Amino acid sequence: MTAVAGPAGPVLVVGSGLLGTSIGLALRRHDVTVWLADVASEHVRTASGLGAGVPVPADASPALVVVAVPPDLLGPEVARALEEHPEAVVTDVGSVKTAPLAELREKRVAGLARYVGSHPMAGSERSGPLAGSASLFDGRPWAIAPHPGADPAAVAAVTALAELCGATPVRMTPEEHDLAVARTSHLPHLMSVLAAGRLAGAPAEHLALSGQGVRDVTRIAAGDPGLWQQIVSGNAAAVLRLLGEVRGDLDALISAIERDERDGVVDLLDRGVRGTLAIPGKHGGPPRPTESVFVAVPDHPGELARLFADAGEIGVNIEDVHIDHDPGRPVGLVELVVEESRAELLADSLESRNWVTHR
Amino acid sequence: MTAVAGPAGPVLVVGSGLLGTSIGLALRRHDVTVWLADVASEHVRTASGLGAGVPVPADASPALVVVAVPPDLLGPEVARALEEHPEAVVTDVGSVKTAPLAELREKRVAGLARYVGSHPMAGSERSGPLAGSASLFDGRPWAIAPHPGADPAAVAAVTALAELCGATPVRMTPEEHDLAVARTSHLPHLMSVLAAGRLAGAPAEHLALSGQGVRDVTRIAAGDPGLWQQIVSGNAAAVLRLLGEVRGDLDALISAIERDERDGVVDLLDRGVRGTLAIPGKHGGPPRPTESVFVAVPDHPGELARLFADAGEIGVNIEDVHIDHDPGRPVGLVELVVEESRAELLADSLESRNWVTHR
Structure with missing residues (x-):
């Protein structure tokens, strides 16, 4: 089967959930040929009904395969894509990058030079193809995390994908990526969960005093536990490193409060202030007051x-x-x-x- | 000196910062006589210029004294108000309630039956009289936390103050109050600080991946370290109790991730979800999806x-x-x-x- 290739097409999207469907919709804005696959055929029907692409034909020969499946399935699905499409560049959009790569290396998967992991920093509290949107990635960072053996042409193809989707590519190693998302996503999620955990089962009159602060801190703790368990376990090394640092800070804080060492408490609070100032403005610029x-x-x-x-x-x-x-x-x-x-x-x-x- | 008493006046506000000025402005909407005091005379000038009341005259005889000073000064200022105004009901708007009460009991301050601690759940990232607003308390919870020996008439007067300011009074003991704010305010603040602390000094390319989640979790960590040290130290017992529970959860989380015990991780994440569902809707009703x-x-x-x-x-x-x-x-x-x-x-x-x- 042949298809008119767009700037990065034809593209096969494996997994037609929120991210896969959104990538299809974003690419279709540029008339790229998009083929859709999913273990759940109704997801493919829904996504193609929305205009995200067409069901993948039997003899498809994509230039690029985007694997958009749950974290636990990333390694096997990337391996299968490399094997089934020996000419294609393969990427994934999973939230951890070193664990699937280690799995591929361990299995000695052929064609690893054609694989470049990536991760768009976009999502929604909703999931599934109906939540998909062509504008989901507009202006968002999209990490491009090639391993040392990746083909530069494959890196360029995945970078072009991020740009076509309206995102801003940010290049880093898989190891840097995993530590970066542990810091900016996984650890904040777990701190939110620990704060929210103290509210479960609390007397209603205590909760009546809830203001905007606790609502902001605990909002993301509402995320799907099954998905977050996979994310956290998939990035165990980086998450454990940061959790160990937090345990050190927590012990120091408890000790300073117990002994009424005010400077010790202020030091930790000061570090928090510096952390908030370190976050760049919403779109990468310096934060504006x-x-x-x-x-x-x-x-x-x-x-x-x-x-x-x-x-x-x-x-x-x-x-x-x-x-x-x-x-x-x-x-x-x-x-x-x-x-x-x-x-x-x-x-x-x-x-x-x-x-x-x-x- | 005499003054036309409004429903709860004349009222002396000690401390003309954000909260004191806002209380003055809210009471002036109801034509209550408001007298303003502050160690910084320019704060009194600014607050009265805004219409929050007039500088307190030498022979003032207030019906109600509202102490709105920093946490460390609450005990001494409440004691002084009880002594200087032996007919007045005295309240304070501090964020902790048991420590100042213990101080007053220890000093055997006379007239303690006229003291009823309270705490409006309203604030701003700004401070000082210029940040004051008549509508600061509109629709907000306002904890009324009488000690067992408080005069019912004094409780009624402080409850009326909260209502005149547009807030919703929530009655509880001082001990319940301090545990409630430890849960809904102080602990979330410290969890936010611990998450933000991991961002201080992080490489810029890590921080480039920051999304809305980490911004929400860490927003309140930007609060004034000097003020928060006083708040946390002033509520040490309740804060330490919750920090101890968090340390237990954190150790369990680290152990579950290290051993790849997925059920253990999911259990903690589930507890967080239940906590977010426990927070009532913004104005006390059940949360609406x-x-x-x-x-x-x-x-x-x-x-x-x-x-x-x-x-x-x-x-x-x-x-x-x-x-x-x-x-x-x-x-x-x-x-x-x-x-x-x-x-x-x-x-x-x-x-x-x-x-x-x-x-």
Whole structure:
């Protein structure tokens, strides 16, 4: 079978869940030929119905295979792709990179030079093909993690895939990748789980005091335990290294509080502040200082639209918005996050348009 | 000196920072006489300039004294208020309740029956009188934590204060309060600090992979270390109890990952999920399942207003909003959080109005 190849096509996507379907949709924007496979044929039907590609034909000869299956199946599926498609470049989009690579090396899989692991930093609390979106990767980092023996042409093909999907490729070794995601994803997830664990079974009147802080810290702890067990176990070495560091900090914190050594407590809190400042701005730039302007918004249809219309006319760019609205109250509180230097102008201009604001 | 007493006045607010100024502004909405004091006279000038009350006269005889000073000064300032104003009810708005009470009991302070500790669950990343707002407490929980010897009339007066400020009083003992805030505020803060601590000094290319999850988990770790040291040390017993439980969980987690005991890892992750489900809805009701609809919004003035106008016409209530906008890209992604059962209607209706959406 032949197909008109796009810039990176034809592409076979193995696994038509959230990520596979989204990759198909993103590539179809560029008219790349996309073939879809999944052990669950209804996923393929759904994904192709959404326009993510067509079911893979029997004699398909893809230029690129993207393996988008659960963590535990990554190694075997990459091996199968390398074997079944001896001309194709093969990548995967799994959240750990060294363990599947070690598995492939141990099995002495042929054609390993054609394999380049990758990992788009995008996801959703939902899963399955219906959650897929052509814009899922827009502006997101996408780690490209080639092993030392990878063919440069294969690295280029996988980098091109990330770019076609609208993401920003970030090149690193598989080992660096796994430590990086342990730091920026797996450890924060586990800290969130430990904080949330203290809430399970707590008296309702304790939980009545919950504010925005605990909600933010524990939000990601709601993630699927089965999936996260695979992620954490698949990245055991890097996760254990960081958990060991955390245990050291935790012991130091407990000891400092027990002995009322205030400097010891402040040192640990200071380190946390430095950590928050180290996170780059949402899209890779330096973090810009922001400030919030709170606006009381009456609960009438159209009031929110009127607020944004006024903010638009004032000409201050809204970086983020939060709404705190109690259905039992006539007024909601809308938090407009803007650049620090613009907060005063926005608040004053909104006040002059009869909005009640505070900062 | 005499003054026209409002429903709970005249009220003396000791400490004209964020909380003291906000209480003054909230009470002035109800024409309660408010007197302001602060060791920093410029804070009193600023707060009274904002309309939060007037500087306390020499012969003031308040009906209620609200002590709103840093944690370390709570005990001495409450003692002074009880002594200087032998007819007044005295409360404080500190974030710990048993330690100041123990201090007052130890010093055998006279008039302790007139003291009722309280704690509004409201704050801001900003501090000082300029950050004050009459609406800071609107719809927030406000813990009322009387000791067993407190006069019922004093409890009623402090409960009335919380209500006048727009908050929802939540009654509990001082001991319950301190364990409750250790669970819902102090422990989440420390878990956030431990996660953020692993980012300090990390290589920039690791941090480039930071997504929304780590940003949410570590946001509150940016809080003032000096203030948080006082809070944590002031609530040492309850915080240590929970930190001990966390150390037990952490040791179990490390052991389960080391031995690849998958059930052990899943058990801990499950407990975290149950914890997130235990948090009540933002305003005390049961948590309602929500779903996000993502909308691509062109970077033209007025587009955000047009989106909210369309959402308003569609008639779906927006529970929350997040904006993910890269200044370098022509299109931003707006996340509209709505009740789960309304997401499909909103997405379909927006699509029919030519918005590009995904869920």
